[in-house]
Each structure stands twice: as C-alpha cells, then as structure tokens.
Amino acid sequence: MTGGISKRIYRIQFALLSPEEIRKMSQVKVITADTYDDDGYPIERGLMDLHMGVIEPGLKCATCGGKVDECPGHFGNIELAMPVVHVGFIKEIKTLLDSTCKSCGRIKLTEDEVKSYSEKFSQYSFSSSDPEIIGLMSKKVTDEASTRMVCPHCGAQQIKIILDKPTTFREEGIKVTPKEIRERLERIPDDDLQFFGLNHEVARPEWMVLTVLPVPPINVRPSITLETGERSEDDLTHKLVDIIRISQRLRESRDNGSPQLIIEDLWDLLQFHVTTYFDNQTAGIPPARHRSGRALKTLVQRLKGKEGRFRSNLSGKRVNFSARTVISPEPFLSINEVGVPEKAARELTVPVTVNIFNIDHVREVVARGPEPRDEFGKYLAGVNYIIRPDGRRIKLTAQNAEENAKRVEPGWIVERQLTEGDIVLFNRQPSLHRMSMMGHTVRILSGQTFRFNLAVCTPYNADFDGDEMNLHIVQKEEARAEARIIMKVQEQIMSPRFGGPIIGGIHDHITAMFLLTHGNPLFPEAQTVHMLSYLKLNRMPPVEVVGGKKFYRGRDIFSLILPEGLNLKFPSKLCSSAKEKCDFEIEPIDKDVYIINGKMTHGTIDEAAVGSFSGEIIDKIFRKYGSEEAAQFIDRMTRLGVAFISGRGFSTGINDYDIPESAIARIEEISQQAIDRTDKLVETYRAGQLQPAPGRSVEDTLEIEILSTTGSVRDESGKIASAFLGLSNPSVIMARSGARAKMLNISEVAGMVGQQSVRGGRLNRGYYGRTLPHFKTEDIGAMARGFVKSSYKEGLNPLEYFMHSIGGREGLVDIAVRTSRSGYMQRRLINAFEDLKVDDSLRVQDTVGAVIQFKYGEDGVDPTRSDKGETVDVDYLAFDLENEEVQ
Amino acid sequence: MKKVGKFNVLQHELVAEHHVVPKKDEDKVLSEIGIARDLLPKISRSDPAIKALEEIHGPLESGTIIKIIRKSPTMGYSVYYRAISSEVFK
Numbered sequence: 008m009t010g011g012i013s014k015r016i017y018r019i020q021f022a023l024l025s026p027e028e029i030r031k032m033s034q035v036k037v038i039t040a041d042t043y044d045d046d047g048y049p050i051e052r053g054l055m056d057l058h059m060g061v062i063e064p065g066l067k068c069a070t071c072g073g074k075v076d077e078c079p080g081h082f083g084n085i086e087l088a089m090p091v092v093h094v095g096f097i098k099e100i101k102t103l104l105d106s107t108c109k110s111c112g113r114i115k116l117t118e119d120e121v122k123s124y125s126e127k128f129s130q131y132s133f134s135s136s137d138p139e140i141i142g143l144m145s146k147k148v149t150d151e152a153s154t155r156m157v158c159p160h161c162g163a164q165q166i167k168i169i170l171d172k173p174t175t176f177r178e179e180g181i182k183v184t185p186k187e188i189r190e191r192l193e194r195i196p197d198d199d200l201q202f203f204g205l206n207h208e209v210a211r212p213e214w215m216v217l218t219v220l221p222v223p224p225i226n227v228r229p230s231i232t233l234e235t236g237e238r239s240e241d242d243l244t245h246k247l248v249d250i251i252r253i254s255q256r257l258r259e260s261r262d263n264g265s266p267q268l269i270i271e272d273l274w275d276l277l278q279f280h281v282t283t284y285f286d287n288q289t290a291g292i293p294p295a296r297h298r299s300g301r302a303l304k305t306l307v308q309r310l311k312g313k314e315g316r317f318r319s320n321l322s323g324k325r326v327n328f329s330a331r332t333v334i335s336p337e338p339f340l341s342i343n344e345v346g347v348p349e350k351a352a353r354e355l356t357v358p359v360t361v362n363i364f365n366i367d368h369v370r371e372v373v374a375r376g377p378e379p380r381d382e383f384g385k386y387l388a389g390v391n392y393i394i395r396p397d398g399r400r401i402k403l404t405a406q407n408a409e410e411n412a413k414r415v416e417p418g419w420i421v422e423r424q425l426t427e428g429d430i431v432l433f434n435r436q437p438s439l440h441r442m443s444m445m446g447h448t449v450r451i452l453s454g455q456t457f458r459f460n461l462a463v464c465t466p467y468n469a470d471f472d473g474d475e476m477n478l479h480i481v482q483k484e485e486a487r488a489e490a491r492i493i494m495k496v497q498e499q500i501m502s503p504r505f506g507g508p509i510i511g512g513i514h515d516h517i518t519a520m521f522l523l524t525h526g527n528p529l530f531p532e533a534q535t536v537h538m539l540s541y542l543k544l545n546r547m548p549p550v551e552v553v554g555g556k557k558f559y560r561g562r563d564i565f566s567l568i569l570p571e572g573l574n575l576k577f578p579s580k581l582c583s584s585a586k587e588k589c590d591f592e593i594e595p596i597d598k599d600v601y602i603i604n605g606k607m608t609h610g611t612i613d614e615a616a617v618g619s620f621s622g623e624i625i626d627k628i629f630r631k632y633g634s635e636e637a638a639q640f641i642d643r644m645t646r647l648g649v650a651f652i653s654g655r656g657f658s659t660g661i662n663d664y665d666i667p668e669s670a671i672a673r674i675e676e677i678s679q680q681a682i683d684r685t686d687k688l689v690e691t692y693r694a695g696q697l698q699p700a701p702g703r704s705v706e707d708t709l710e711i712e713i714l715s716t717t718g719s720v721r722d723e724s725g726k727i728a729s730a731f732l733g734l735s736n737p738s739v740i741m742a743r744s745g746a747r748a749k750m751l752n753i754s755e756v757a758g759m760v761g762q763q764s765v766r767g768g769r770l771n772r773g774y775y776g777r778t779l780p781h782f783k784t785e786d787i788g789a790m791a792r793g794f795v796k797s798s799y800k801e802g803l804n805p806l807e808y809f810m811h812s813i814g815g816r817e818g819l820v821d822i823a824v825r826t827s828r829s830g831y832m833q834r835r836l837i838n839a840f841e842d843l844k845v846d847d848s849l850r851v852q853d854t855v856g857a858v859i860q861f862k863y864g865e866d867g868v869d870p871t872r873s874d875k876g877e878t879v880d881v882d883y884l885a886f887d888l889e890n891e892e893v894q
Numbered sequence: 895m896k897k898v899g900k901f902n903v904l905q906h907e908l909v910a911e912h913h914v915v916p917k918k919d920e921d922k923v924l925s926e927i928g929i930a931r932d933l934l935p936k937i938s939r940s941d942p943a944i945k946a947l948e949e950i951h952g953p954l955e956s957g958t959i960i961k962i963i964r965k966s967p968t969m970g971y972s973v974y975y976r977a978i979s980s981e982v983f984k
Contacts, residue, residue: 858934859935
C-alpha cells in the first residue's frame with residue numbers, strides 16, 4: 008500500500024499458450040484425481056498438491072516455501088490422453104480449416120494473391136496497429152480463400168467442413184477428430200498465418216487444440232472446510248477431477264486396445280468436460296451440474312456478466328465503514344441531518360490522528376472505552392480500535408481502556424465511534440442522479456432505522472414502505488471537506504436537471520401552507536403560540552384584536568419564516584389558470600403571491616411556492632441568500648407545516664365525494680347521451696356516410712370522433728361533480744394546492760371513470776372482433792370498447808372492471824419495460840462519460856486530452872445555477888431592485 | 895459543378911454552419927484555442943456536411959479544420975472545431 012511503484016506495465020501481449028509453455032510454467036504434473044488423504048493431508052501429484060500453493064495455515068508451499076499469505080500460488084498441468092479442441096477458439100479453428108488446404112496446409116490463395124495480400128498485411132505490425140483493421144482485412148482474405156474448392160497449390164479436391172455446434176467438425180457427415188484437426192493446423196506454414204491475423208511466433212494454430220491443460224493454483228480454487236469438518240471443493244476442482252478421471256480411463260482403454268466405439272465415447276466425454284471446464288453455458292450442451300443440481304460456476308462464469316469478476320469485483324467493490332438499514336421519517340430533523348441508530352453508530356468509526364493539540368481530548372475519549380454513556384444514559388462516542396504507528400491494531404475493551412488512554416501518543420490513530428455532527432454520505436439505489444448520494448450530518452437516535460426530513464424524500468425518490476438506504480462514513484479530512492462543501496444536502500437543493508429546487512415541501516407541508524395562508528385566516532393566540540413553539544424564533548407576528556381576543560393572521564405567521572428583504576411576485580398554483588380574477592380567491596390581487604421585504608401580503612402558498620420541483624420561494628431564497636438560508640427556510644417551513652396540520656387535523660374519506668342526487672342523475676344522463684352519440688356515429692359509419700377528416704381514413708376518423716365524444720363527457724362529468732366539491736373539501740384542497748392527486752382523480756371517484764385506452768386508442772384486443780364474448784363481433788359501440796360510465800365510488804360492473812384492468816396493466820408493463828431499458832442506457836452513458844473532466848477554462852476533455860467540448864455545455868452555463876435553463880431572470884431582478892429601492 | 899436539383903444539407907435550417915478553416919489560418923486557430931491538431935474532435939470524411947463542402951472547395955485532405963457554428967438558446971451561437979479524420983466512421 009505504501010512506498011513506491013515496484014513494477015510498471017510496459018506493454019501487454021495477447022498470445023496462445025503453447026503446450027511447451029504450459030509444461031514449463033507447471034510445477035507439478037497432476038496424475039491423481041484425488042485431493043486429500045484420510046488424514047486431511049494433500050495427496051502428492053493430486054489436485055491439491057502442495058506445489059500449487061497452500062491455503063491451510065501451518066503448511067508451506069513446496070515450490071516457493073511461502074506460508075499461506077506469502078505464496079501467490081503456482082500452476083500445475085494435466086497431460087490429456089487425447090487432444091481436445093478449446094471451445095474459446097472454435098470460430099478461429101473453423102476459419103483456419105475452411106481457408107486452408109486439407110492436404111498441403113497452404114492457404115487457398117494463388118501465388119499472385121498471396122504476394123499482393125502479404126504486401127498489404129506487412130504494412131500493419133501486430134504490436135502497433137489497430138487489431139480491428141487487421142481483423143477486417145483478414146476477414147476479407149479468408150472469406151475469399153474459403154470459397155475455393157480446389158487447392159491452388161497442390162490441386163487437392165476440398166471437402167466442405169461443417170461445424171456441428173459446439174465442438175464437433177464434420178466432413179460429409181463424417182467426424183473429424185481433434186487429433187486430425189490438430190494435424191491439419193500443424194501443416195499450415197508460418198508464412199500463411201499472417202492472413203489470419205496470427206503472429207506465428209506466439210500463436211501457432213495447433214495450440215488451439217489442447218494436448219495439455221494448465222491446472223490453476225490452489226489459491227484460485229480454494230476448498231472450504233465446513234463446521235462439520237467436511238471438506239467442500241471448489242467448482243473448478245470438481246471439474247478438474249472429472250477431466251483427470253476421464254483422461255485416465257481414455258488412456259487405459261486406448262492402451263489395452265478397447266473397441267473404437269468405446270474410445271470415441273470416452274473421447275467425446277473428455278471433450279465435454281474440458282468444454283464445460285472453460286464455459287459451462289456453451290450453447291448446445293447441457294451445463295455440468297453439482298450433486299445438488301446447481302450448475303457449476305466455471306472459468307467463463309467467473310468473469311462474465313453482472314456477478315462476474317469485472318463488474319462485481321473490479322468496477323465495483325464492497326466497502327468498510329458503511330451501514331444499511333430501513334428508513335423512516337423524522338420531521339424534527341433538519342434536511343441536512345440523518346438519524347443514525349446507536350447500534351450502527353457504535354460500529355462505524357472515524358479515524359482520528361493524534362497530535363499535540365487534540366491529545367488530551369483523545370485520551371479522554373479513549374479512556375471511556377468502547378461503550379460509554381453519560382450520566383443520563385445518553386449515547387457518547389467511544390473508541391473501538393487504536394492503531395499504533397507500526398500499524399498494529401489494539402482492540403479497546405472496557406478493561407484496557409484506561410491503560411491504553413495513557414499509552415496514546417501523537418502519531419497514533421484512534422478509531423472513534425460516530426458522534427453528532429460527523430459528516431456522512433447517505434445513498435439510495437438506484438443512484439440515478441447526483442442527488443442520490445448526499446452529505447448529511449449525524450444525529451444519534453435510539454431505534455433501529457435511519458431517519459431524515461421528509462423534504463429529502465424527493466431527491467432520493469424514497470418512501471417508507473420498507474425502503475432501505477446506505478450510509479458511508481467518510482475517512483479522510485479532504486473527503487470530509489468535499490462532503491461538507493459540495494455534497495451536503497443544502498448544496499444540492501438546486502437540481503442540474505432543470506435549474507430549480509428539487510428539495511421542497513411535499514404532501515402535508517403543502518396542504519398545511521395552503522390552509523395557513525388561503526384567505527388569510529385568523530388564528531387564536533393559543534394555537535399560534537403552539538405552532539410557533541415548533542420553531543426556534545423569538546418573534547411573534549403582528550396582533551389583531553377581534554372581540555377583545557388576540558388573533559394572528561396566517562400570512563403573517565408564514566412571513567415569520569421568510570428572510571428579511573425578500574421580494575417576490577408569482578402566480579400561485581391555485582390560480583395558475585386564472586387570467587384576471589381567480590375563482591378561488593376573493594380579491595383579484597390574491598391571484599399572485601406578493602412578498603415584499605420578507606412579508607407576505609397577498610395570495611396563497613401552495614406547490615408553486617414551496618413544493619419540490621417548483622418551489623418559487625425556495626428558488627429565490629437560494630439565489631439571493633444562498634444554500635444556508637434556503638435550507639433553514641425548508642426546515643422551518645416543514646416544521647411549521649407539521650405543527651399546524653397536526654394541531655388542526657386533516658383527513659379525507661369516501662363521503663368527501665358525495666354529490667347531490669340531481670348531479671348524479673345529470674352525469675348519468677350525459678354519459679347515456681355519449682353512448683347514444685357513439686352509436687349514431689357508428690351507424691353513420693356503417694351506412695358509409697361518415698366524412699373522413701383530412702388526411703385520415705374513415706376508420707381513423709370514427710375512432711377520433713368517438714374518443715373526443717367520450718373524452719369530453721368525462722370532462723363534463725368532472726365539471727358537474729367538482730361544482731359541488733368546493734375548497735372546503737379535503738380532497739379538493741390536496742388536488743388544488745398540488746399536495747397530492749389531480750382534479751381528474753377526484754372526478755373519476757365522484758363523476759365517472761371514462762374511456763379506457765391502450766396505446767392511445769380504444770380497447771380492441773382479445774377475441775376475434777371483440778374484447779369479450781359478452782359483445783357481438785364487430786360491435787364497436789362505447790361499452791364494447793372500454794367506456795366506463797360508472798364512478799369509482801359507485802363501483803364498476805364486471806365488464807367495466809375488466810376494461811379498467813386492461814388499461815391499468817398497460818401502465819404497469821410500461822414501467823417494467825422502461826426501468827430495465829433506462830437502466831441499461833444509464834450504464835452505457837456512464838461508461839462513456841467516465842473520466843471526462845472539466846478544467847478551469849471550462850473545456851471538457853478525456854484522459855488523453857482529446858477535446859469533447861470547447862466550453863462546457865457549449866455555453867459554459869452551470870445548469871444547476873441557471874434559472875430553469877435560462878441564464879438570468881431579468882424580470883425578477885428588476886422587480887427585486889424596484890422593491891428594494893422603495894424601502 | 896453542383897448537380898442540378900441535388901439537395902445541399904448545409905442549407906437545411908437544422909444543420910449547423912460548417913466552414914473550412916483556410917490552411918493559412920489553421921495555426922492561428924489552433925493557438926487561439928490552445929490545442930494540438932490531433933486532440934481536436936474528429937469528423938468523418940463521409941459526413942454529409944464534408945461532402946457538401948467538397949462540392950464547393952474541391953477535395954479536402956484529412957486534418958483540415960472545420961469550424962462549426964451552432965445556434966444556442968443561451969449563447970446566441972457557439973463555435974466548435976473539428977478536424978477531418980483519416981478514417982471513415984461507421
């Protein structure tokens with residue numbers, strides 16, 4: 008870990024292992040299929056021979072003399088009784104056999120062609136040229152050679168070789184043995200190999216047919232001892248045992264002159280075992296299985312795919328100093344904090360290097376031992392390990408704590424347990440954007456879960472239905488500084504996705520702010536004081552005395568948490584569709600929220616003001632006062648919201664959707680009219696009198712007409728229903744304020760569900776010409792094509808329920824398809840962007856220095872600091888300035 | 895030179911302006927942006943825009959610098975440089 012570089016990679020060469028080389032690097036020729044003897048000692052010349060390394064403590068490697076951790080392991084070898092082909096090179100062998108003469112071994116090109124092609128090939132050297140170009144050239148030449156049916160050199164007639172997957176070659180139905188293949192490959196002269204992209208010095212083609220097999224070191228395939236004392240061998244060892252057994256049997260059969268049939272069977276079996284030893288998922292052969300029925304994990308399986316060596320162990324690793332548990336909400340924490348359970352905090356440590364300035368404090372902490380509590384039984388950070396300068400770790404116990412505290416000197420490292428105020432990284436998968444991993448400061452809490460402020464659910468996309476999250480403890484000063492300065496939650500309020508706040512109030516926060524400010528209601532003193540007791544403020548809003556009692560205005564209460572000097576004017580979500588006067592406000596001026604010098608005077612606070620993704624107030628506070636102030640506003644706003652709504656109470660139920668009989672009758676009437684109108688349209692169509700819309704077929708026109716009929720009737724019924732559901736209705740409050748759901752959902756419950764669709768059109772799949780056997784074939788009326796005239800409250804009849812389920816399934820399938828596809832797209836993007844960096848001149852370059860963009864984003868604008876993608880909001884700046892001058 | 899009725903991609907409003915940087919100005923441009931020629935982004939010689947430029951300027955050799963001026967909603971326009979690649983991208 009420490010010290011200089013001992014070796015530097017100068018170059019890498021890919022080549023084939025020759026049999027001589029395999030024998031040369033082998034330390035032992037393995038001849039026995041057994042592993043250990045009855046005493047548990049490795050059998051000599053067996054698969055666990057001590058020459059191939061040691062995995063048991065106490066034993067020494069017979070090759071290098073190293074102990075368990077010192078010996079890197081050494082290869083052995085198995086002499087195969089008969090040659091077998093290597094599955095990994097099947098394609099190459101096929102091309103070689105196809106393009107060379109079966110009798111003289113030359114490539115099937117005329118002398119002239121050989122001459123002209125070799126000139127071309129000699130321009131590219133194996134060590135410095137692009138392998139892709141050589142590959143393309145070789146493909147062209149070999150394609151040409153393989154079509155020749157007569158050898159241009161010796162005139163021999165050629166027979167087409169067919170590859171019977173995975174490893175058998177046939178000539179006119181007769182099997183070509185690996186031995187024969189090897190002989191043919193041996194005949195290919197060195198000079199002809201360049202046309203195949205092979206460097207004859209390091210890759211003779213006959214090496215693709217194995218005569219000797221390397222046995223990997225024991226370190227690569229360690230055996231494990233179970234609690235019962237039973238030994239369990241690695242999958243690779245199992246496979247090697249099979250190979251040795253069959254090879255031995257094959258050798259015996261061959262030597263004592265067994266019938267050809269038996270030899271061939273054994274030979275095939277050996278080929279099967281060697282093939283599955285390399286790749287146990289070769290197409291065309293059943294995977295080799297363990298006794299339990301589990302498929303063996305052989306060489307290719309160790310490397311390939313998500314669980315393979317590359318993606319699982321090299322690109323991604325398991326880490327220390329991390330914790331994972333279920334998450335739950337805690338509205339009394341700041342957005343910058345995370346609640347960590349004591350149990351986790353005791354295990355997670357921060358290394359503290361002892362120096363002359365902190366030694367007294369460190370000694371005190373060490374003396375506390377590993378599980379300290381204060382006099383009230385509250386958590387105190389202790390120490391788990393202390394590390395001496397020589398690297399020795401001392402485990403701290405309650406017994407040795409005092410004594411070790413005295414021994415601590417500057418230069419020692421003390422692994423202190425997590426304490427309040429430590430900065431940690433908090434993450435929820437899938438980590439789709441940078442806000443998926445943010446810096447939080449620690450609060451130690453009792454309980455078993457991680458907790459955080461509800462406003463932070465949005466960036467993590469978390470809810471509390473059993474979600475788990477990860478916590479990482481940053482270990483170095485530099486990293487802690489970065490975490491605090493750039494990763495902390497408050498620094499991530501602005502999203503680079505759309506240049507607005509991604510952190511803000513959700514659900515109840517928005518409902519609460521709405522109820523607090525809409526119509527500027529009066530609150531009695533007791534209620535106001537109770538609400539404000541949730542906030543750490545030492546101010547009260549201006550009093551209003553009515554009938555001798557003290558009252559406070561909602562907007563004044565809200566103004567308390569606004570920073571001084573804030574000037575803002577924007578339309579509320581409630582009135583976003585209003586032009587002059589808003590239907591939901593008494594005064595026309597309340598259409599817009601007015602905040603002058605930190606005092607809110609008009610309008611209603613809702614999603615547009617404090618919501619995540621849109622919150623105008625959060626956005627402007629962040630820009631004018633910075634992250635600290637914005638975080639404080641969100642903290643206070645969420646607390647005020649919780650304080651208010653938990654005092655007032657807020658709930659909705661099925662009777663919130665009650666509308667008068669007359670309205671129900673009216674909805675019934677218009678839905679019947681829509682059905683009739685649809686029938687009439689169908690009639691016109693059947694009579695051939697429907698006029699097609701420009702550029703459309705008659706069928707399309709009919710569908711569009713019907714869709715607009717059923718669509719407008721749903722809107723109509725929604726209007727009728729919502730006319731009776733005013734702003735005193737909790738569901739309407741939630742929908743209008745943007746806290747949850749849309750007005751559409753309410754009209755579905757109270758009015759009617761409406762037309763169901765799949766891929767933007769009416770339902771039409773199922774039986775021939777109809778969706779269900781309840782309808783006549785070719786019935787294209789409203790009900791037969793998924794029109795639901797009932798409301799959720801009233802209930803759906805079985806046919807409607809079926810239609811609704813079809814529509815609902817489309818959504819589910821969509822989500823399932825989208826997530827897997829976007830996941831893979833994400834992976835490709837990240838791999839492409841890996842290692843790009845933006846330098847001081849805003850130039851985007853890769854590691855070589857090649858330019859990707861001359862100026863980041865081609866405009867140098869940081870989308871995080873941009874105003875919804877625009878560089879500056881001049882109108883707002885003017886408004887702000889204007890109001891500052893007034894004061 | 896230009897075949898009658900042949901569509902010129904450079905005249906399409908969605909295609910950014912492509913200009914050939916004259917040989918004598920190449921060094922100036924390179925020193926201005928402070929980058930070696932081989933580190934410039936590349937453009938395939940089979941790119942329709944290069945083909946259109948070759949209609950005007952005659953055959954362009956590889957390494958020729960192309961100045962691309964793109965419209966940008968935030969900047970008005972942005973300038974980008976590419977060198978013609980010796981290879982043909984697939």
